[in-house]
Amino acid sequence: MKTRFTTLFGVSFPLMSGGMMWISKAPLVAAVANAGGLGVLTALSHPDPEAFRKEIQATRALTAQPFGVNLTLLPTLKPVPYERYLQVALEEGIDIVETAGRSPEPFMPLLKAKKVKVIHKCTSLRHALKAEALGCDAVSIDGFECAGHPGEEDIGGLVLIPRVTKALQIPVIASGGFADGRGLVAALALGSEGINMGTRFLLTKEAPLNEELKQKLANAQENETSLIFRSLKNSARVYDNEQAQAILRLEAAGKGIEEIAPLASGLRGFKAYQSGDDQHAVLTLGQVVGLIDDIPSVEELIQRIMKEAKSLIQERLTRLL
Amino acid sequence: MKTRFTTLFGVSFPLMSGGMMWISKAPLVAAVANAGGLGVLTALSHPDPEAFRKEIQATRALTAQPFGVNLTLLPTLKPVPYERYLQVALEEGIDIVETAGRSPEPFMPLLKAKKVKVIHKCTSLRHALKAEALGCDAVSIDGFECAGHPGEEDIGGLVLIPRVTKALQIPVIASGGFADGRGLVAALALGSEGINMGTRFLLTKEAPLNEELKQKLANAQENETSLIFRSLKNSARVYDNEQAQAILRLEAAGKGIEEIAPLASGLRGFKAYQSGDDQHAVLTLGQVVGLIDDIPSVEELIQRIMKEAKSLIQERLTRLL
Numbered sequence: 001m002k003t004r005f006t007t008l009f010g011v012s013f014p015l016m017s018g019g020m021m022w023i024s025k026a027p028l029v030a031a032v033a034n035a036g037g038l039g040v041l042t043a044l045s046h047p048d049p050e051a052f053r054k055e056i057q058a059t060r061a062l063t064a065q066p067f068g069v070n071l072t073l074l075p076t077l078k079p080v081p082y083e084r085y086l087q088v089a090l091e092e093g094i095d096i097v098e099t100a101g102r103s104p105e106p107f108m109p110l111l112k113a114k115k116v117k118v119i120h121k122c123t124s125l126r127h128a129l130k131a132e133a134l135g136c137d138a139v140s141i142d143g144f145e146c147a148g149h150p151g152e153e154d155i156g157g158l159v160l161i162p163r164v165t166k167a168l169q170i171p172v173i174a175s176g177g178f179a180d181g182r183g184l185v186a187a188l189a190l191g192s193e194g195i196n197m198g199t200r201f202l203l204t205k206e207a208p209l210n211e212e213l214k215q216k217l218a219n220a221q222e223n224e225t226s227l228i229f230r231s232l233k234n235s236a237r238v239y240d241n242e243q244a245q246a247i248l249r250l251e252a253a254g255k256g257i258e259e260i261a262p263l264a265s266g267l268r269g270f271k272a273y274q275s276g277d278d279q280h281a282v283l284t285l286g287q288v289v290g291l292i293d294d295i296p297s298v299e300e301l302i303q304r305i306m307k308e309a310k311s312l313i314q315e316r317l318t319r320l321l
Numbered sequence: 322m323k324t325r326f327t328t329l330f331g332v333s334f335p336l337m338s339g340g341m342m343w344i345s346k347a348p349l350v351a352a353v354a355n356a357g358g359l360g361v362l363t364a365l366s367h368p369d370p371e372a373f374r375k376e377i378q379a380t381r382a383l384t385a386q387p388f389g390v391n392l393t394l395l396p397t398l399k400p401v402p403y404e405r406y407l408q409v410a411l412e413e414g415i416d417i418v419e420t421a422g423r424s425p426e427p428f429m430p431l432l433k434a435k436k437v438k439v440i441h442k443c444t445s446l447r448h449a450l451k452a453e454a455l456g457c458d459a460v461s462i463d464g465f466e467c468a469g470h471p472g473e474e475d476i477g478g479l480v481l482i483p484r485v486t487k488a489l490q491i492p493v494i495a496s497g498g499f500a501d502g503r504g505l506v507a508a509l510a511l512g513s514e515g516i517n518m519g520t521r522f523l524l525t526k527e528a529p530l531n532e533e534l535k536q537k538l539a540n541a542q543e544n545e546t547s548l549i550f551r552s553l554k555n556s557a558r559v560y561d562n563e564q565a566q567a568i569l570r571l572e573a574a575g576k577g578i579e580e581i582a583p584l585a586s587g588l589r590g591f592k593a594y595q596s597g598d599d600q601h602a603v604l605t606l607g608q609v610v611g612l613i614d615d616i617p618s619v620e621e622l623i624q625r626i627m628k629e630a631k632s633l634i635q636e637r638l639t640r641l642l
């Protein structure tokens with residue numbers, strides 16, 4: 001399948017595995033690349049820029065296909081040396097960068113000078129238009145259903161995706177709520193050039209988390225997520241476990257970031273992924289988990305999605321006419 | 322275009338104009354029927370069952386095509402004689418009924434005995450499965466984006482629609498977030514047999530509301546709705562105007578239904594539709610308003626949607642393969 005996404009990034013299929021903290025490491029990203037999709041390594045899953053450099057090299061050892069890196073610009077308690085992570089990526093020849101969170105504006109001169117293709121992930125028309133104006137090559141637009149940060153406007157993908165695709169000239173990647181060929185065809189019908197999936201790739205053989213935890217999450221339903229951090233104006237959709245409920249109680253009691261943030265520490269999430277503890281850490285999860293009930297390999301998954309999408313277009317949709 | 326929806330209801334196109342209080346009257350419903358879609362009259366827009374009988378007769382005078390009636394079973398301050406409205410519909414030969422709100426269970430024996438085709442509108446997989454088990458002929462599933470009552474689980478249509486279409490045997494109509502051919506094709510790709518639109522039909526020439534108000538609402542954006550009544554566990558998506566903000570302030574202050582409900586009285590809404598007052602009544606509105614910017618006739622709208630859908634399938638989607 002050829003779209004402006006596949007042409008721009010030099011991949012076979014209009015599928016992207018967006019950056020997932022602790023998860024988007026060499027084995028998963030290389031598997032996505034080898035299966036014909038676009039994978040991105042998360043820079044900040046590494047303790048320092050040199051560890052990140054080793055992960056880029058490890059990925060390159062596993063695939064000859066294009067892949068990118070994710071740089072998520074979010075409020076953090078201690079400052080992050082974003083420039084150094086980015087410099088390492090450039091030194092290692094990375095030419096696709098997914099930015100998320102705050103505006104990529106400060107990094108655009110460098111990125112454009114190095115001819116890097118920039119995908120900015122955002123959650124509103126306003127920010128998508130801004131990203132286009134800044135010179136981004138594509139935007140990935142996240143609807144309300146998505147895992148992680150959906151913004152504060154709560155616009156469902158069915159409305160947000162066609163709104164943004166119609167307003168922008170650059171390719172738009174649909175994100176949030178996608179897991180299968182049905183979603184891919186829907187996203188293409190809504191004007192996007194491909195889909196960005198997180199939760200679906202989290203629940204694949206190559207994702208680096210405890211196998212029992214994977215199976216538990218694959219069994220979760222669409223109504224088992226909750227939005228934490230709304231009171232901090234930094235909403236995040238996560239698995240609705242004991243930890244999320246504890247955070248929501250603190251928010252309801254009017255507590256501030258100092259008391260709430262420690263419960264959501266990244267290190268706690270990292271440990272939970274290793275140990276399989278499904279109740280005592282914040283685990284990012286999208287509503288689309290309700291459409292997922294197996295743990296395929298990345299290759300099986302991508303082949304299945306493309307086969308389903310083709311058959312939907314050639315058979316179901318064409319026959320309706 | 323032929324789907325299980327068009328076959329079941331004997332209409333030309335897989336498009337439905339769901340029941341809108343005060344709006345779904347003879348001129349709009351007949352226009353939808355004459356244009357090849359399925360329109361439904363709202364029973365409770367009439368002060369008594371005999372006034373409703375006259376509206377059914379007025380609709381029949383305007384069209385020879387099938388149309389139905391909507392019976393919304395919601396908590397009300399004074400009891401509504403639902404059975405008498407239903408009896409009038411049956412006496413007038415109505416054989417398509419859209420139920421919404423509470424379960425249609427008490428009415429199913431009568432409806433099935435009279436061979437009425439029942440569409441139950443609901444907002445969760447659980448209620449959709451229940452409707453199928455009760456013998457409903459179709460369900461219309463409303464995602465989080467929708468105008469009016471999205472339920473309390475907040476599942477976006479991109480996830481809810483494929484979840485429900487896969488689990489049910491009966492035809493599923495996708496509702497919430499649809500206004501154009503892109504949405505129709507997306508809904509069909511997600512497994513539904515057609516789309517149910519409210520806000521889009523509200524903003525047509527035949528809808529009985531003040532013309533200036535129509536234009537104001539057509540200019541509204543996707544982030545200009547709000548969810549009121551969440552604290553009453555009866556969430557409703559409405560235009561984010563002064564009245565909605567006043568209600569949200571009462572809810573934030575912990576006020577109960579006695580203080581909140583009068584601000585949302587139906588009569589106030591009815592008067593606002595007549596007068597064009599866009600700030601001092603609750604006006605039901607979906608996020609899809611952000612995709613709407615004109616006031617076509619129903620015939621123009623339906624032709625445009627079908628043309629766009631066909632071209633999307635035959636050109637854009639087919640060429641990607």
